[in-house]
Amino acid sequence: MITLILSVSLIGCNTDDNSPDPGTVGQGPTCTDGLQNGDETGVDCGGSACVACPDTSGEVAELNGSLTEDRTLVATEAYALKGIYTVESGATLTIPAGTRIVADSGTDKYILVQKGGKIQVQGTSTAPVIMTSAGERPGDWGGLVIAGNATTTEGINAIAEVGGITYGGDNDADDSGSINYLIINYAGAQINAESQYNGLTLYAVGSGTTIDNVAILNGTDDGVEFFGGTVNASNFYLENNEDDAVDWTEGWNGTLTNAYVLHTNAGFSTAVEADGENKNPSLVNFTAVSTQGGTALQFKKESGATITGLSLTGYETSIDMRDNGPLANIQIDNADADPSSTYLADATVDVATFAWVNSNTQVTTQNLSGTITTDTNLDANVIYNLTGNLSVEPGAKLTIPAGTLIIAQADDAAASDIYIVVKKGAQIDVLGTASSPVVMTSSNQSPGDWGGLVILGDATTTEGVDAVAEVGGFTYGGMNDVDNSGTIGYMVISYAGAQINAESQFNGLTLYAVGSGTTIANVAILNGTDDGVEFFGGTVNATGFYLENNEDDAIDWTEGWNGTLTDAYVLHTNAGFSTAVEADGVNGNPKLVNLTAISTQMGTALQFKKESGATITNLYLEGYATLIDMRDDGPLANIQIDGADATIAGPYTSGTQVDVTMFGWATGN
Incomplete structure (x- = not known):
């Protein structure tokens, strides 16, 4: 059952439009069952059967609890994330262009797509979906977490470091939905000294998932982190995330194309951190700019990657082999990584392509x-x-x-x-x-x-x-x-x-x-x-x-x-x-x-x-x-x-x- 708490209650429709009696066993959705189902656009309203939903553009709907059936949010409504909002296996959460979700502060404020669940973020360049926090402070909330059924070095039904979430399987083509034109701001809530949320966390997400045009800004931990999986992603803008802009571990082996990292605040960790077993993911056209020095790419243990179109500007350290792993594991423009090179080059990603983010930060x-x-x-x-x-x-x-x-x-x-x-x-x-x-x-x-x-x-x-x-x-x-x-x-x-x-x-x-x-x-x-x-x-x-x-x-x-x-x-x-x-x-x-x-x-x-x-x-x-x-x-x-x-x-x-x-x-x- 869908759990939906509203700060201003929605008004249900009184007409049934000849729908079956909701109490009749085996009958389909009705306009009086207290649920948003069928093709309804609200609870018992909208769609092909019910009367039109009232104008709720000035109201704030609270997101919390579990979603067990498909649900489409309404772009004209304002949404307040009051707790963990979980998309359960078998359900799909659709978020149309222009939707804005504002999270309260806390480690228990995040959106979770469980293994077997799906999310459809349908933003556009003129009307992106925005997920942010009410306090507008880095680390206010836990961001978006997706758990998939693809492979990870942690095995099948691994347990995530956050929330005890189950993830991982044997379906590398697993489909957790699609994300287009999404902005995530002020995420990275601290769980304990060893664990934090990121802006976008991808646990064993499969290559059937589509992720394109994502901006992650002002987080206290990583912008995006891949825990295994095979998902590919493209057109990422990552600004002033305090730990790593891009992080992967557990054998992620997808491709990230056209990523632009910007550091104008001191104290960040890296533009890229890689850890664990090397499954050779690819970075295609990766531009990172720092006005604060720091480290660009850090590789731990035996991790590695194939990188083409690398441009680094302003970093004191280009390549940090933290555990003396083999430089040959990191192929940069068809050669072994060279820590003595600055990899200073013309930008391979045009920051103007992210004008839709409307960030005020400029270099x-x-x-x-x-x-x-x-x-x-x-x-x-x-x-x-x-x-x-x-x-x-x-x-x-x-x-x-x-x-x-x-x-x-x-x-x-x-x-x-x-x-x-x-x-x-x-x-x-x-x-x-x-x-x-x-x-x-x-x-x-x-x-x-x-x-x-x-x-x-x-x-x-x-x-x-x-x-x-x-x-x-x-x-x-x-x-x-x-x-x-x-x-x-x-x-x-x-x-x-x-x-x-x-x-x-x-x-x-x-x-x-x-x-x-x-x-x-x-x-x-x-x-x-x-x-x-x-x-x-x-x-x-x-x-x-x-x-x-x-x-x-x-x-x-x-x-x-x-x-x-x-x-x-x-x-x-x-x-x-x-x-x-x-x-x-x-x-x-x-x-x-x-x-x-x-x-x-x-x-x-x-x-x-x-x-x-x-x-x-x-x-x-x-x-x-x-x-x-x-x-x-x-x-x-x-x-x-x-x-x-x-x-x-x-x-x-x-x-x-x-x-x-x-x-x-x-x-x-």
């Missing part, structure tokens, strides 16, 4: 180039496309807040024309944090795509006052060794090192006569074609540098740099690089304190040209064929390593390694 993009002549603050909620060179002029300061993403548009101009330069007399403040670093990268994710960050100072250099740089013809150098060009903290630079000509290239970070008043700490420079960081004279000190797979030198200095670099970690896993350290020119005796350099490709560790030298304490070198290369037969006494003259043979393996985990903020691994 703004803005082109960045030209000159800055007054103090300027960037906005972490804007994604900046660097389309040419950006010059901070003398007297101006550029401030870049934590979490800002700057993408060099490698196809918009010649690579050597795309860079950021801070001129002599100007300043830059990069205010990244460990949880929200500032990221400067490129659209093509290819080494040498752009020119990186160039800073010009007023400190001393062997080239004298107002020297002219090899890049851009910029002026640098003076007499102020305590010159202050600003502050850099928690910054990642990737894919820089553009070639200017046969003799000159940009680096990741280029420091021309930068003074000791400048603060530089926690910088990662990855995948450049020239040097990671190069010091042209100056007195600047720096600390906390991670330099991975820069094709020329990881650390380079010339023109008498005499500052200190503390806690630097160099990693070479690609063949063909030049050195971990190259020094040239007059010996200003800079200091390296705690330097670890590791190569899986042999090569040269430290190279000194002419009369250059350094004082190095706590040196650890591993995997290099050549430890010390005195290219011009300069004196080994110029290089003091742990209190002694450098030796060609080394070995330098007795020092304490710099703890690579301190750079997890930059690499995610």
